[in-house]
Amino acid sequence: MKIEDKLLKNKVKPTAMRLLVLRKLMERNSAIGLTELENLFDKVDRTTLYRTLKTFEKNKLIHSIDDGTGMTKYALCLEGCECNPEDLHVHFHCNNCKETFCVTDTGIPLVQLPMNFKLEEINMVIKGICSSCK
Amino acid sequence: MKIEDKLLKNKVKPTAMRLLVLRKLMERNSAIGLTELENLFDKVDRTTLYRTLKTFEKNKLIHSIDDGTGMTKYALCLEGCECNPEDLHVHFHCNNCKETFCVTDTGIPLVQLPMNFKLEEINMVIKGICSSCK
DNA sequence: AAACCGGTGCAATAGAGTTGCAAAGTTTTA
DNA sequence: TAAAACTTTGCAACTCTATTGCACCGGTTT
Ligand SMILES: [Mn+2]
Ligand SMILES: [Mn+2]
Ligand SMILES: [Zn+2]
Ligand SMILES: [Zn+2]
Numbered sequence: 560m561k562i563e564d565k566l567l568k569n570k571v572k573p574t575a576m577r578l579l580v581l582r583k584l585m586e587r588n589s590a591i592g593l594t595e596l597e598n599l600f601d602k603v604d605r606t607t608l609y610r611t612l613k614t615f616e617k618n619k620l621i622h623s624i625d626d627g628t629g630m631t632k633y634a635l636c637l638e639g640c641e642c643n644p645e646d647l648h649v650h651f652h653c654n655n656c657k658e659t660f661c662v663t664d665t666g667i668p669l670v671q672l673p674m675n676f677k678l679e680e681i682n683m684v685i686k687g688i689c690s691s692c693k
Numbered sequence: 694m695k696i697e698d699k700l701l702k703n704k705v706k707p708t709a710m711r712l713l714v715l716r717k718l719m720e721r722n723s724a725i726g727l728t729e730l731e732n733l734f735d736k737v738d739r740t741t742l743y744r745t746l747k748t749f750e751k752n753k754l755i756h757s758i759d760d761g762t763g764m765t766k767y768a769l770c771l772e773g774c775e776c777n778p779e780d781l782h783v784h785f786h787c788n789n790c791k792e793t794f795c796v797t798d799t800g801i802p803l804v805q806l807p808m809n810f811k812l813e814e815i816n817m818v819i820k821g822i823c824s825s826c827k
Numbered sequence: 828a829a830a831c832c833g834g835t836g837c838a839a840t841a842g843a844g845t846t847g848c849a850a851a852g853t854t855t856t857a
Numbered sequence: 858t859a860a861a862a863c864t865t866t867g868c869a870a871c872t873c874t875a876t877t878g879c880a881c882c883g884g885t886t887t
Binding site: 625627649651654662664665667668669670671672673674675676677678679680681682683684685686687688689690693 | 759761783785788796798799801802803804805806807808809810811812813814815816817818819820821822823824827
């Protein structure tokens with residue numbers, strides 16, 4: 560699918576900046592943080608990138624990931640993702656290359672909570688060594 | 694066990710400050726953040742508390758928790774905890790009262806990782822409504 | 828008594844995230 | 858087509874947590 564169409568499909572007006580950012584995101588197979596994204600460009604404004612990511616997130620183009628590094632990461636949503644609980648998945652953070660990946664092929668396992676605790680969301684991050692660093 | 698003995702057992706010199714802090718931690722059933730801890734006292738220095746917590750953590754008296762709120766929380770380790778992978782457990786964060794709890798009665802479930810990914814640690818945080826807020 | 832040392836207090840800094848505001852660009856309306 | 862209205866972008870300022878440097882203090886060892 561063309562990049563522009565992807566934006567339109569999610570009701571995001573395809574500005575020049577947004578096309579550039581979405582392209583960068585699509586070129587990756589790992590999640591990316593704001594500062595990292597900023598460094599992929601020669602000269603962009605951090606705030607604009609920040610707001611671009613927020614817009615993408617609001618429109619379910621990407622989801623944010625808290626991998627425990629202190630920097631929020633973002634990764635493309637899968638086709639048709641609504642960011643509902645059932646779309647949640649595990650994330651993997653490589654302690655060597657520091658990349659963070661979505662592990663979408665298997666869901667998050669259930670956990671027995673204490674009596675009268677009600678689950679709403681889960682964040683599960685596994686750290687270790689990725690296949691490229693093995 | 695007396696508070697002082699608990700410190701000694703973990704090779705932490707029992708200063709006045711440390712006794713105070715450990716007492717506060719033991720009075721709680723939920724994890725606590727630095728700023729929160731600071732507010733439990735009339736007048737203490739934040740840095741001292743910070744270093745006290747770091748010392749406790751290094752000596753396996755407490756473990757730190759990244760519950761995704763942006764503030765590192767700390768909770769007492771169970772008797773004999775060595776903070777090894779097998780001591781890891783799920784944490785629960787209540788979206789209503791904002792308290793974070795250790796869920797120590799059940800381990801973290803296993804997850805099937807992609808080929809050649811090696812697991813080293815896991816952080817699993819469940820958010821929802823706790824029993825007190827139900 | 829002097830040197831030593833861990834612990835404490837205060838000030839300063841780092842780094843990520845976020846907001847306010849005005850300029851620039853687009854779209855809608857008259 | 859020109860004005861009005863709305864959206865996007867750029868810059869500066871600010872918040873908040875974590876962290877560090879350094880001097881001081883009190884107890885212990887030489
Ligand atoms: Mn993901
Ligand atoms: Mn815990
Ligand atoms: Zn790696
Ligand atoms: Zn609660």
